[in-house]
Amino acid sequence: MVLIDNHTHVISTDTVRYPTSPIGGRQSQWSQTRPVNIDGLVRALDDAEIDKAVVVQASTVYGHDNRYVVEAVRTHPDRFIGVYSIDAPAPDAVERIKYWQGQGLTGFRLFTTGTTMPGQADWLGHRDSYPAWAYAEEQGIPVCLQMTIQGLPVLRGLLERFPGVRVLLDHCARPDLSDGRPYRHAKDLFDMAGHPGVHLKLTHRALGAAQRGASTAADFLADLVAAYGANRIAWGSNFPAAEGTPADLLAQAREAASDLSAADQEMIFGGSTAAFYTPVTTVGGPRA
Numbered sequence: 001m002v003l004i005d006n007h008t009h010v011i012s013t014d015t016v017r018y019p020t021s022p023i024g025g026r027q028s029q030w031s032q033t034r035p036v037n038i039d040g041l042v043r044a045l046d047d048a049e050i051d052k053a054v055v056v057q058a059s060t061v062y063g064h065d066n067r068y069v070v071e072a073v074r075t076h077p078d079r080f081i082g083v084y085s086i087d088a089p090a091p092d093a094v095e096r097i098k099y100w101q102g103q104g105l106t107g108f109r110l111f112t113t114g115t116t117m118p119g120q121a122d123w124l125g126h127r128d129s130y131p132a133w134a135y136a137e138e139q140g141i142p143v144c145l146q147m148t149i150q151g152l153p154v155l156r157g158l159l160e161r162f163p164g165v166r167v168l169l170d171h172c173a174r175p176d177l178s179d180g181r182p183y184r185h186a187k188d189l190f191d192m193a194g195h196p197g198v199h200l201k202l203t204h205r206a207l208g209a210a211q212r213g214a215s216t217a218a219d220f221l222a223d224l225v226a227a228y229g230a231n232r233i234a235w236g237s238n239f240p241a242a243e244g245t246p247a248d249l250l251a252q253a254r255e256a257a258s259d260l261s262a263a264d265q266e267m268i269f270g271g272s273t274a275a276f277y278t279p280v281t282t283v284g285g286p287r288a
Contacts, residue, residue, distance in 0.1 A: 005054065008045075011036060011061055013037055023064075028061065031241075038075055053080055054236070059085045083144050084105045085108065190223070199232045203237070204249055218258075234268065235268050
């Protein structure tokens with residue numbers, strides 16, 4: 001099995017070259033108390049025997065300045081896939097997509113909620129963001145979404161307008177799973193499986209939610225696989241935002257997924273990520 005961590009972050013020790021400029025104006029607590037730079041991430045992945053990782057822009061540290069993610073990918077091109085952040089409704093959004101793709105990054109992230117920005121931002125789905133979505137669809141560029149389950153109706157509208165876009169929902173869109181099967185509180189999440197481009201990122205947040213109340217991680221994962229297929233579910237550690245090492249977080253996720261078939265586990269812990277971040281190929285050739 002090739003292990004790929006779908007969700008990691010890096011924080012530079014050089015605050016002059018890489019000054020903070022967090023989305024929402026407030027830096028996340030985790031990035032101040034347990035920052036990990038590029039070398040530290042490589043060591044942590046080595047310790048966990050993880051082959052590759054997706055480095056996701058630390059939006060609550062650098063905002064839309066993705067240069068440190070670029071440095072990570074350029075330093076370790078065989079190890080890292082880079083995901084950048086953009087301001088989708090901005091007039092120059094498409095130009096920024098072209099720029100960061102040209103810097104060697106693969107796919108963008110839209111940050112609409114988080115520890116420093118609770119709730120669901122109301123700009124997701126604004127018509128000013130349509131050019132970014134249209135360009136992502138045209139070029140086969142994957143989109144990572146940090147959002148809440150309350151934003152899924154808006155996302156559904158976007159995917160009806162741009163059905164060819166592949167999206168990956170951070171933390172499974174932060175569902176409430178406490179009611180247990182059949183997970184009526186998370187109905188919108190399971191309903192999104194009807195859109196073939198929707199993929200889910202299985203992190204410590206999603207697994208934690210799956211073990212509250214009447215829910216169990218085994219039930220939740222079994223139902224997710226039944227709805228989406230393992231090829232649309234990808235594990236990510238969220239290191240170092242999540243407490244613990246990648247080795248610890250991987251062990252926890254593997255335990256939660258232990259009832260799944262070996263083939264499903266292989267997809268969730270590597271295969272799905274490899275496929276999601278592979279450029280789409282069309283008659284005219286590959287689209288990055």
